Amino acid sequence: MIDEVDKTCRDTTVYMIGAPKAKRLAELVRQKKPQLAVECGTAIGYSGLWIARELKAAGRGKLITIEIDAARSKQARENFRRAGLDDVVDARVGDARKLVREINEPVDFLFIDCDYPNYYPCLAGIEDRLTDGAVVVADNVGLGAAGMRDYLDHVRSRYRSKTEWFEIDLPWGNRDAMEVTIIEKKGP
Ligand SMILES: C[S@@+](CC[C@H](N)C(=O)[O-])C[C@H]1O[C@@H](n2cnc3c(N)ncnc32)[C@H](O)[C@@H]1O
Secondary structure (H helix, E strand, O other), rough: OOHHHHHHHOOOHOOOOOOHHHHHHHHHHHHHHEEEEEEEOOOOHHHHHHHHHHHHHOOOEEEEEOOHHHHHHHHHHHHHHHOOOOHHHEEOOOOHHHHHOOOEEEOOEEEEEHHHHHHHHHHHOHHHHEEEEEEEOOOOOOOHHHHHHHHHHHHHHHOEEEEEEEEEOOOOOOEEEEEEEOOOOOOO
């Protein structure tokens, strides 16, 4: 199923994370065992499948994934259903910068992958609901660093944040990075 969605993305130029970064993303989910994970930028569900598969295996946790393009979100929902993961995924349609503000529960895992200038607004819109120790992963930090300067400056100056590089095998790039940030809330 994941391989099939991988192929569709490549064939139809739907930008997605690709297997090397997705494996690391899945590992971070496996370690964190989040109660609530949020993804900004569903596309057709490739990275969401990797996240949801870990939640299902852990037997706990839910993924809220947000996509602005209704047709893509519909395709993603169908992919989650076919993978038997729809019970752990809540796929929402709309502008992630706005919809994250409507999530009131504590969030312990956030994945941001929805056009570089949107990264900072997506984080800012949910930052006060991130739990102490929450994991925040941002994609395309290699290819898109210039477009998300505000985001990178923010997480690197406030939190424990690390840039992880990957050799990737995608039609649109062969090397890229993800920023992995651990949120540490200051005590009173
Ligand atoms: C790189 S793709 C996401 C890939 C996906 N995370 C994966 O790896 O399978 C970026 C997606 O973000 C969506 N997007 C762009 N701006 C958005 C916004 N403001 N809110 C929600 N989604 C947005 C685009 O329509 C596109 O489908």
